[in-house]
Amino acid sequence: MTSDKPSQAGPYVSGSAAAGRFWTQLSSLSLSAQFLIAASLIVFGLMAGVGMFAAAQVEKAALNAAGTAGAVRMQTLIAPLIESTPNGDIHFDDALQKKVAALIGQGPPGQKIRNLKIWSSDGRQLFPAGSVNDEPVLFEQLAEALSGETVVSRTSVAKHEYSEEETSEPLLEVYAPLVRSADGTVLLAGEIYEESYTLEAQIAETRRTSMIGVFLLSVPMLSLLYLVVRRGARLIEQQRRTLRESLRNAIELSVENNRLRLMADNARVEAGKLNERILDQIGADLHDGSVQLLTLVKLRLSDLVTPRPDIQPPVRDALNKVLDLVSNVLEEIRNLSAGLVLPELEHASVDEALQLAVKRFLEITGREAALSGSSVVDLRIPDLSICLYRFVLEGLMNSYRHATNNTHLVRCSFKAGRLFVAVVDIGERPVMPSKREVQRARLGKVSQKRRIRSFGGRMRYFPRRNGSFAVAVLPIEANT
Secondary structure, eight states, rough: OTHHHHHHHHHHHHHHHHHHHHHHHHSSSSSHHHHHHHHHHHHHHHHHHHHHHHHHHHHHHHHHHHHHHHHHIIIIIIGGOOBBTTTOOOOOHHHHHHHTTTTTSSSSSOOOOOEEEEETSSSSSSSSOOSSSOOOOOOOHHHHTTTTOEEEEEESSSSSOOOOOHSOOOOOEEEEEEEEEETSOOOOOOEEEEEEEEHHHHHHHHHHHHHHHHHHHHHHHHHHHHHHHHHHHHHHHHHHHHHHHHHHHHHHOOOOOOHHHHHHHHHHHHHHHHHHHHHHHHHIIIIIIIIIHHHHHHHHHHHHOOOTTSSSSHHHHHHHHHHHHHHHHHHHHHHHHHHHHGGGGTTTOOHHHHHHHHHHHHHHSHHHHHHEEEOOOOOHHHHHHHHHHHHHHHHHHHHHHHOSEEEEEEEEEEEEEEEEEEEESSSSOOOOOOHHHHHHHHHHHHHHHHHHTTOOOOEEEEEEEEEEEEEEEHHHHHHO
């Protein structure tokens, strides 16, 4: 049983595969070729239908004309030979049989009379005598003839029993009224068998002529339609090539833009890293140069302000003032150098950098800042850690400088590949005591934005009624 299934399914599979190949080949053709094939099938099909319909109508008209001609023959040739008695009886004697039989074979070539039959109103065949139709039979065509109509058909469709001669070649049967009574009732109906060679030749010629006309009409129409569609297909193909070229150029431009954007991002990140290294170098230079020199100056001044007989008190007082000034300058430079040089952040993570910034703020101001959240992942990017350290510390210092009594918060979170770091102060609205402070704060914000932007991020500042809010957003994937 299992061996029969593949043999049953095989033809369906092969048929579907052949159909698939056919549609694939058809789809690979041009639009104009597809239109030509589809339009040819439709137009030639429609025109062939119209031609066949016209030929059928011509054939019907020709058969009707043949029927009318046959009825006329019977009325002119056969009806005058039949004589009826005053009471309506009709006698078919031998003389009448011979006269009617003499009509067989007459007529023009291709339309000769091959046989004659005379039927009574009750369906009996009166002529020729001793035929195959001995029993009365009233078939459809005969009934119509007895009702006064003329009917035309072919012997290829059997209506009653035929002789061998009647079926050996195509003949036309014409049924028509032959003898009527005084009141118009059909008493006899005649059936005439005619050759149909001429008629069939005319019908064939009509079919051929109609098909040729259809073909000659269809070809120019298809040609014009094909030219229109071909022109449209060429225009579509030209536009398609233009679109493909535009798409290819757009893709190339997109690739180039992406490459340039990556280069710009890398250059920005490298610039940020270089900026932090320059600041570190500046801090080291200040520590190694200016701080040491001022330290020596301070030591020398310390020696001079000690009580000595060669130094007058007014001079000693002036030296003490200079010593105090040098000490203040030295302290500020040391703080500045400590802020620029951050060796402890070289291997620190982002979370550790934020913790160091909060701790440094506590050491400078004595105020605590709450740190909440974390970066979730262990990010150890030295330049990024230094950038966030400076952002948080400067943000805390600015809020402390302009709103001393506010509560300071630092928040950190990591979402969808982005690191969010916010510096918040809650309490009073920040107040700038002078234009100089306003300018200084503006410069600080600009430097902060540049620092964050150098790592591909962005920084926003939102002043509020009860404090301020500064947030930095950095894409971590671009930096890792």
